[in-house]
Amino acid sequence: MYPLLSYKSNKGTNFGINRIIGKKLLTKRILVTGGAGFIGSNFIRYILRKYPSYRIINLDKLTYCGNLENLKDVQNHPNYKFVKGDICNSKIVQRIVKNCDAIINFAASTHVDRSILDSSDFVKTNFYGTFVLLEAARKNKTKLFIQISTDEAYGSIVKGSFDENSALSPNSPYAATKAAADLLVLTFFKTYRCPAIVSRSTNNFGPYQYPEKLMPLFITNSIDNKTLPLYGDGLNVRQWIYVEDNCRAIDLLLHKGKIGEVYNIGVGNEFTNLTLTKFVLQYLNKSTKLIKFVKDRPGHDKRYSIRIDKIKSLGFRPIFSFKEALKDTITWYVQNRLWWERIKKHNREFKSYYNKQYNPANAPKGEGSHESKDIT
Numbered sequence: 001m002y003p004l005l006s007y008k009s010n011k012g013t014n015f016g017i018n019r020i021i022g023k024k025l026l027t028k029r030i031l032v033t034g035g036a037g038f039i040g041s042n043f044i045r046y047i048l049r050k051y052p053s054y055r056i057i058n059l060d061k062l063t064y065c066g067n068l069e070n071l072k073d074v075q076n077h078p079n080y081k082f083v084k085g086d087i088c089n090s091k092i093v094q095r096i097v098k099n100c101d102a103i104i105n106f107a108a109s110t111h112v113d114r115s116i117l118d119s120s121d122f123v124k125t126n127f128y129g130t131f132v133l134l135e136a137a138r139k140n141k142t143k144l145f146i147q148i149s150t151d152e153a154y155g156s157i158v159k160g161s162f163d164e165n166s167a168l169s170p171n172s173p174y175a176a177t178k179a180a181a182d183l184l185v186l187t188f189f190k191t192y193r194c195p196a197i198v199s200r201s202t203n204n205f206g207p208y209q210y211p212e213k214l215m216p217l218f219i220t221n222s223i224d225n226k227t228l229p230l231y232g233d234g235l236n237v238r239q240w241i242y243v244e245d246n247c248r249a250i251d252l253l254l255h256k257g258k259i260g261e262v263y264n265i266g267v268g269n270e271f272t273n274l275t276l277t278k279f280v281l282q283y284l285n286k287s288t289k290l291i292k293f294v295k296d297r298p299g300h301d302k303r304y305s306i307r308i309d310k311i312k313s314l315g316f317r318p319i320f321s322f323k324e325a326l327k328d329t330i331t332w333y334v335q336n337r338l339w340w341e342r343i344k345k346h347n348r349e350f351k352s353y354y355n356k357q358y359n360p361a362n363a364p365k366g367e368g369s370h371e372s373k374d375i376t
């Protein structure tokens with residue numbers, strides 16, 4: 001079975017010593033924000049399994065994509081605690097941060113298409129929420145702050161790859177709020193010596209990803225023989241990392257990362273969205289006729305590409321091959337139909353968004369932008 005799919009105690013693990021924070025972290029607490037989402041939930045499971053003495057507090061507002069089902073297997077773990085709350089609420093944040101040694105900020109509004117429809121939550125959570133966390137970290141002298149950011153902050157590149165010193169040039173409201181937050185984090189390091197690190201990873205894939213995102217949407221639509229709405233000509237290029245490899249990279253930052261630094265995280269692959277879509281159809285033995293090209297997303301970045309030498313120099317080596325991880329991810333969605341069906345069939349938020357996005361006929365006037373077939 002895939003290591004991430006369920007929690008297994010691993011008391012014998014002899015983990016490395018934390019260079020930045022000191023051995024003390026071994027018995028202290030980490031605040032993970034946005035831990036009920038896709039990457040955050042996988043990260044919590046990963047940490048609880050690998051470091052039996054670490055304590056995790058998960059602060060999550062449980063927005064439409066926050067889902068406690070993602071952590072069902074660890075909900076009663078003695079070293080895990082969930083707190084429902086908003087990272088923009090300084091009272092709650094202050095109270096929790098007081099008792100934590102490190103903060104890892106995953107909480108964000110994350111879907112680019114939604115940021116194009118309305119970016120207010122993105123500005124609030126991604127920028128102001130990060131500020132609230134940083135202020136709490138500064139006041140409480142938190143030993144480490146890791147900001148989970150994205151390669152989208154760099155924008156698009158025709159040839160070559162961005163390194164950590166490249167200028168930020170975001171092209172969507174989502175990416176702009178993430179880029180702005182990155183700069184704020186780095187400013188807190190420079191101005192207040194607040195010990196912070198920024199990670200910028202490529203697209204992640206794996207279990208528990210909210211099914212509005214390309215990979216789980218296309219996998220689950222294919223399983224149900226529904227059309228796959230592919231933007232433009234499908235030739236936009238993305239890099240993909242399996243979520244557990246990203247968790248391992250963040251683990252490295254937690255223990256070996258240099259404060260005040262930015263680290264790109266990826267594994268060096270590149271695929272067009274069309275190629276990726278065909279991989280999914282091929283594994284599921286479905287026809288390419290399910291692909292439906294739809295009107296392109298405004299400001300759609302043509303190509304993301306990052307250099308990963310710096311994270312490699314910390315010792316990062318991905319352990320999952322792309323194809324094997326993709327196969328296992330598809331198998332997970334096949335075997336966990338109940339998890340995504342609950343969202344796709346019964347969640348009003350998902351259905352109204354999907355229709356607004358892909359079926360203008362069902363959308364309020366002027367809001368639908370990408371023609372495709374309806375979801376039932």
Ligand SMILES: NC(=O)c1ccc[n+]([C@@H]2O[C@H](COP(=O)([O-])OP(=O)(O)OC[C@H]3O[C@@H](n4cnc5c(N)ncnc54)[C@H](O)[C@@H]3O)[C@@H](O)[C@H]2O)c1
Nearest residue numbers: 034036037038039061062063066086087107108150203204
């Ligand atoms: N998914 C990717 O491919 C990818 C790639 C690079 C970077 N990232 C970054 O990684 C982080 C996690 O991404 P994800 O895909 O897991 O996101 P997600 O959308 O699956 O989860 C986000 C989580 O944050 C919570 N949240 C939202 N607003 C909040 C608030 N105001 N207060 C507290 N909690 C709040 C949600 O309830 C949810 O649980 C984000 O910061 C994202 O920008 C994601």
